[in-house]
């Protein structure tokens with residue numbers, strides 16, 4: 001591995017140790033510092049087969065693996081939202097649709113890398129706490145790698161599709177009477193044991209996979225003015241910012257985007273504190289939101305995310321559950337993009353920021369739509385449904401003809 005580890009709190013640097021996840025000096029989280037030997041022109045990455053997934057950016061990744069655990073993750077569509085950009089009032093608005101990943105969320109980028117490391121360090125088993133998407137992704141990638149998978153989920157709070165994925169891939173699922181934050185505590189305990197390799201985002205190797213989203217944005221549209229990301233455990237926004245910083249550091253780009261993190265009102269320990277002018281989050285023991293994926297009260301990566309937003313000159317925004325549901329409907333019914341509620345929180349944030357006069361009208365904005373609508377079929381109940389029943393063929397024809405008169 002061509003890399004070292006650096007503490008984001010005190011700056012201490014360490015040689016790579018496979019299971020070192022926090023700073024021995026101050027307990028801060030670690031980040032991977034990559035030290036590329038030779039870098040190709042960026043066009044070289046573009047020429048490589050998309051079936052390589054995140055691994056087509058090999059020189060910018062800290063792991064050199066002959067046999068990475070991959071399913072062609074990443075390379076997700078960047079969809080222009082032409083109707084919404086007019087209403088919102090920005091020059092161009094794009095959705096980076098992470099729902100198009102192999103298991104339907106952005107987690108696959110990170111899981112490809114972290115499971116590859118787990119395999120290389122010869123872990124006996126992998127473990128993750130999850131609100132659902134990390135679990136689904138960990139279950140799939142670990143199955144592919146032949147690793148035993150243990151998942152700790154908040155009981156009754158995981159969307160149906162995600163639970164089904166985890167079970168389908170054969171993971172052992174522990175439903176915990178407690179929230180995600182409690183589940184993560186259990187994972188931290190298990191990670192101290194030699195048998196278990198953790199796949200949550202306090203593991204900095206996972207975030208190295210997730211930074212590739214920045215590379216793909218740069219490849220398609222250059223550096224956007226603003227990148228908007230839903231925030232839960234706060235790893236993804238940190239990873240994407242790291243990706244943009246590396247593009248600049250290694251001479252590929254000159255600009256950096258503003259990073260905007262969006263949290264749901266009932267689970268907004270970082271965003272509420274930021275907006276109140278504090279300099280640390282207000283952790284909560286009882287997070288609540290319809291966007292179950294980001295129902296997190298004590299985001300482990302808060303310091304990395306805080307730095308991403310402040311260094312980039314961006315901001316955090318808080319949105320209500322009804323704003324999230326409205327954004328889910330706008331994406332689905334105006335633009336054809338199916339997002340789970342948390343995935344639509346980024347658009348909700350943009351709508352809210354526009355109403356507060358944040359944009360000058362000339363920006364190129366990208367919202368990261370983090371998870372597919374199929375993940376959370378129950379969320380359909382929040383939207384008016386056009387559902388009719390028919391007794392036979394004639395009745396079906398008549399119902400459709402009459403319905404056309406109503407909608408026309």
Ligand SMILES: Cc1ncc(COP(=O)(O)O)c(C=O)c1O
Nearest residue numbers: 133232233234235236293370371
């Ligand atoms: C669909 C979805 N969106 C957003 C997030 C937030 O990502 P992060 O935890 O990296 O902040 C998560 C997980 O937390 C998620 O599953």
Ligand SMILES: N[C@@H](CCOP(=O)(O)O)C(=O)O
Nearest residue numbers: 130131132133134200201233
């Ligand atoms: N939304 C996440 C929460 C866990 O975050 P992680 O980045 O630490 O894995 C999930 O899908 O479980």
